[in-house]
Amino acid sequence: xxxxxxxxxxxxxxxxxxxxxxxxxxxxxxxxxxxxxxxxxxxxxxxxxxxxxxxxxxxxxxxxxxxxxxxxxxxxxxxxxxxxxxxxxxxxxxxxxxxxxxxxxxxxxxxxxxxxxxxxxxxxxxxxxxxxxxxxxxxxxxxxxxxxxxxxxxxxxxxxxxxxxxxxxxxxxxxxxxxxxxxxxxxxxxxxxxxxxxxxxxxxxxxxxxxxxxxxxxxxxxxxxxxxxxxxxxxxxxxxxxxxxxxxxxxxxxxxxxxxxxxxxxxxxxxxxxxxxxxxxxxxxxxxxxxxxxxxxxxxxxxxxxxxxxxxxxxxxxxxxxxxxxxxxxxxxxxxxxxxxxxxxxxxxxxxxxxxxxxxxxxxxxxxxxxxxxxxxxxxxxxxxxxxxxxxxxxxxxxxxxxxxxxxxxxxxxxxxxxxxxxxxxxxxxxxxxxxxxxxxxxxxxxxxxxxxxxxxxxxxxxxxxxxxxxxxxxxxxxxxxxxxxxxxxxxxxxxxxxxxxxxxxxxxxxxxxxxxxxxxxxxxxxxxxxxxxxxxxxxxxxxxxxxxxxxxxxxxxxxxxxxxxxxxxxxxxxxxxxxxxxxxxxxxxxxxxxxxxxxxxxxxxxxxxxxxxxxxxxxxxxxxxxxxxxxxxxxxxxxxxxxxxxxxxxxxxxxxxxxxxxxxxxxxxxxxxxxxxxxxxxxxxxxxxxxxxxxxxxxxxxxxxxxxxxxxxxxxxxxxxxxxxxxxxxxxxxxxxxxxxxxxxxxxx
Numbered sequence: 001x002x003x004x005x006x007x008x009x010x011x012x013x014x015x016x017x018x019x020x021x022x023x024x025x026x027x028x029x030x031x032x033x034x035x036x037x038x039x040x041x042x043x044x045x046x047x048x049x050x051x052x053x054x055x056x057x058x059x060x061x062x063x064x065x066x067x068x069x070x071x072x073x074x075x076x077x078x079x080x081x082x083x084x085x086x087x088x089x090x091x092x093x094x095x096x097x098x099x100x101x102x103x104x105x106x107x108x109x110x111x112x113x114x115x116x117x118x119x120x121x122x123x124x125x126x127x128x129x130x131x132x133x134x135x136x137x138x139x140x141x142x143x144x145x146x147x148x149x150x151x152x153x154x155x156x157x158x159x160x161x162x163x164x165x166x167x168x169x170x171x172x173x174x175x176x177x178x179x180x181x182x183x184x185x186x187x188x189x190x191x192x193x194x195x196x197x198x199x200x201x202x203x204x205x206x207x208x209x210x211x212x213x214x215x216x217x218x219x220x221x222x223x224x225x226x227x228x229x230x231x232x233x234x235x236x237x238x239x240x241x242x243x244x245x246x247x248x249x250x251x252x253x254x255x256x257x258x259x260x261x262x263x264x265x266x267x268x269x270x271x272x273x274x275x276x277x278x279x280x281x282x283x284x285x286x287x288x289x290x291x292x293x294x295x296x297x298x299x300x301x302x303x304x305x306x307x308x309x310x311x312x313x314x315x316x317x318x319x320x321x322x323x324x325x326x327x328x329x330x331x332x333x334x335x336x337x338x339x340x341x342x343x344x345x346x347x348x349x350x351x352x353x354x355x356x357x358x359x360x361x362x363x364x365x366x367x368x369x370x371x372x373x374x375x376x377x378x379x380x381x382x383x384x385x386x387x388x389x390x391x392x393x394x395x396x397x398x399x400x401x402x403x404x405x406x407x408x409x410x411x412x413x414x415x416x417x418x419x420x421x422x423x424x425x426x427x428x429x430x431x432x433x434x435x436x437x438x439x440x441x442x443x444x445x446x447x448x449x450x451x452x453x454x455x456x457x458x459x460x461x462x463x464x465x466x467x468x469x470x471x472x473x474x475x476x477x478x479x480x481x482x483x484x485x486x487x488x489x490x491x492x493x494x495x496x497x498x499x500x501x502x503x504x505x506x507x508x509x510x511x512x513x514x515x516x517x518x519x520x521x522x523x524x525x526x527x528x529x530x531x532x533x534x535x536x537x538x539x540x541x542x543x544x545x546x547x548x549x550x551x552x553x554x555x556x557x558x559x560x561x562x563x564x565x566x567x568x569x570x571x572x573x574x575x576x577x578x579x580x581x582x583x584x585x586x587x588x589x590x591x592x593x594x595x596x597x598x599x600x601x602x603x604x605x606x607x608x609x610x611x612x613x614x615x616x617x618x619x620x621x622x623x624x625x626x627x628x629x630x631x632x633x634x635x636x637x638x639x640x641x642x643x644x645x646x647x648x649x650x651x652x653x654x655x656x657x658x659x660x661x662x663x664x665x666x667x668x669x670x671x672x673x674x675x676x677x678x679x680x681x682x683x684x685x686x687x688x689x690x691x692x693x694x695x696x697x698x699x700x701x702x703x704x705x706x707x708x709x710x711x712x713x714x715x716x717x718x719x720x721x722x723x724x725x726x727x728x729x730x731x732x733x734x735x736x737x738x739x740x741x742x743x744x745x746x747x748x749x750x
Contacts, residue, residue: 005074006108007067007094009081013113016285016293020115028070030081034060035093037140042148050141050544054093064097071098076105078125083109083345084301084475085136085534092133111345113285113295135534138543142166142526145548146517149555150510157562158505159586162487167472168480169510170523172489174465175457176499176507183613185453191219192449193228195403196442197237197396201431204442207396210404217401225446228401235399237439243393248386251415253305253335254347254379257474258467260300263378265460268370269495272459272478276300278371279348288363295351296360297375301475305335305347307379315353315383327385327414335382349379381419388412392430396439405430453611456496470524486683488590501584501591505565513558516550568596571615577603584615590643593617599654632656645681664689666705669716673697677705677717701733712739 003026008014011029018027035054037043043053056064071077079094081087091107098105106125110117143166150164193209209217212228219225255263260279264270270278279300285293312332319328335347350372357373364372392407407430410416457465463477472480484490489503499507511518526547532538568583575582575595582603585594593615595601606618623637626648634652641647650658661678668675668691675693680700682688690700703719710718710732718730720743731740 002075004076005070006078006080012284016113019292044141049541068098072101078108080108088132089136112298112351131536132534134540135530138540158565168483171480172507175497176504179499182453187450189220190449191225192447195444197439199433199439207403207405211402213400229446232398237396237398239433239437240397241395247389247391250386251381254349254382256303257301261463262460273482276478278367298349299345300348302345304337318354350376377419381415384415387414387416458496469520502586514554575603629658631658643681644685644687645679666707668699670699710739713737
């Protein structure tokens with residue numbers, strides 16, 4: 001019997017879908033995109049309507065052959081990549097590659113990988129959506145035109161190997177402008193007043209100064225603060241007004257892509273990239289014992305808060321059964337999506353709301369557990385009763401000043417029983433008070449404060465800003481952020497983004513020469529145009545024509561007029577060795593200070609910037625000697641790369657360029673490998689330990705290796721770890737072995 005063929009994106013989906021489809025189907029995976037623009041040329045015919053020159057993705061030849069062979073032997077082909085523009089493009093390209101062997105194909109899509117959803121999709125196949133494909137095609141060509149033309153310009157003017165992107169560069173501009181706001185910020189002094197008061201009934205409570213002469217207090221110096229302090233201390237404090245009311249706090253909607261990324265960053269410390277990676281695993285399916293491979297969440301790239309009626313009912317059933325009627329609203333709660341939303345699929349929710357995080361905990365990795373719990377709790381809470389508070393506001397008068405105290409008492413927790421948002425307030429209980437009552441003043445405190453500069457962007461706040469301003473799409477945020485870090489345009493400090501010197505230079509050059517491209521409003525309007533292409537309202541070629549009318553002349557002008565900064569940027573500092581200028585240069589491992597007289601003068605150093613952006617050279621400690629150079633015989637010294645790892649270098653540089661990584665003395669544990677583990681660091685500054693036989697051997701550890709065999713499993717080495725719960729300890733790095741022990745003990749635990 002001839003089988004029908006279903007083509008999905010990932011092999012993980014193949015396993016999940018095969019579990020519940022009958023023998024009449026074959027399931028294959030495209031493993032992502034099978035065709036794309038060439039990597040070694042522009043691949044766009046600008047003179048012929050921007051026609052793309054698609055080619056099979058290198059390395060995908062065997063995948064394409066497998067898909068064609070499977071299609072040739074199938075009666076019908078169902079193209080089932082993800083339900084979004086990228087998925088539509090993958091389906092379109094697969095169709096073009098198989099149509100000569102089987103043109104009986106249709107598109108199907110499903111928001112969750114369940115038997116019910118997949119079978120429903122098979123009963124409702126559709127034709128490929130040309131408009132949706134054109135929208136993705138327009139984005140791909142647009143990004144290729146920008147990236148392929150701007151990147152060589154930056155290589156020529158700034159540094160080889162860097163890049164520019166249509167959306168990425170605007171995100172960089174936001175980060176750079178925020179840093180400049182901080183550098184230009186002038187702190188203003190102000191004073192806060194608090195009074196500890198007590199009425200006839202306990203307990204004492206604290207009130208803050210709210211008004212002076214009916215206006216918001218502006219106390220900008222110590223003299224004014226002292227005078228006001230003396231004045232209020234001489235006046236009685238009288239209860240002027242008491243306002244009490246019941247307030248309801250309603251739950252938020254279930255997650256969409258951007259809110260999931262924000263909340264996972266705030267609550268779990270996940271990067272946007274990590275959030276999407278783990279969510280993909282939960283969507284495609286994980287092994288749940290007797291249940292087999294099971295999908296746990298719906299599709300994680302969505303900007304819609306819509307939820308199916310079936311899922312709503314399942315959530316309500318769980319709430320009623322486990323929590324009781326008082327936690328269940330009379331009607332299902334419906335949420336409205338904001339802005340121009342692609343409402344093709346639902347919000348991010350558990351596939352089976354009745355499957356609680358505790359029931360699947362033993363089958364999931366730690367990251368999977370935490371993210372599933374977050375998604376499940378948010379969805380269940382979205383269908384629960386509101387929390388109810390009793391709010392009290394007390395106004396107290398003392399002479400010409402008024403003081404205010406807010407009390408909050410939780411009456412009924414409602415959805416907070418399941419999910420507590422970051423902004424949930426703590427209870428503040430106030431005593432029984434009466435209007436006109438004179439209060440006992442225990443003390444009046446005044447505190448000097450200074451206004452703070454705007455905070456740097458964190459991943460969560462950057463994602464929130466990008467979404468609010470309409471820059472890019474939630475599904476692209478993780479890649480945007482990763483690219484900014486990989487190109488060394490930003491680094492992180494205390495989980496906040498700080499632009500590097502390279503990032504500032506690139507942003508400034510692009511803003512100066514590509515006004516339209518770097519405009520936030522233009523970038524947002526382009527997203528709107530792409531949406532309108534998908535709806536069939538705009539022609540994709542026309543959109544690209546309009547873009548090129550501004551971009552091409554700007555590019556031509558920049559080729560001639562953009563500043564050349566490869567030779568270095570003036571730092572404002574003088575070389576203490578020869579008196580020439582010190583300039584900022586961009587090296588392989590980041591920016592550094594160097595004398596412009598190089599190679600005659602080889603003075604160089606790392607540097608930092610203070611709060612005002614002024615350059616501060618970093619004094620380096622005398623290097624540790626590490627023996628003689630095997631090439632020239634001069635002294636070897638221990639140095640530190642700008643990304644954090646230590647290495648050995650010859651003091652005869654630049655005549656002798658000998659370097660080697662710092663060895664750990666621990667042999668590589670891979671059987672048959674004669675390598676040693678050495679210290680390395682990633683582009684983002686994280687130190688790790690890998691085999692010095694790379695790329696022949698790819699073994700690596702994040703933690704320092706210890707030359708000691710695991711007494712439990714016999715693994716050749718242990719790793720030194722440090723955690724909040726266990727402190728400094730040794731552990732076996734082999735997956736599945738639980739051996740660990742404190743560093744100062746001889747015996748471990750299993």
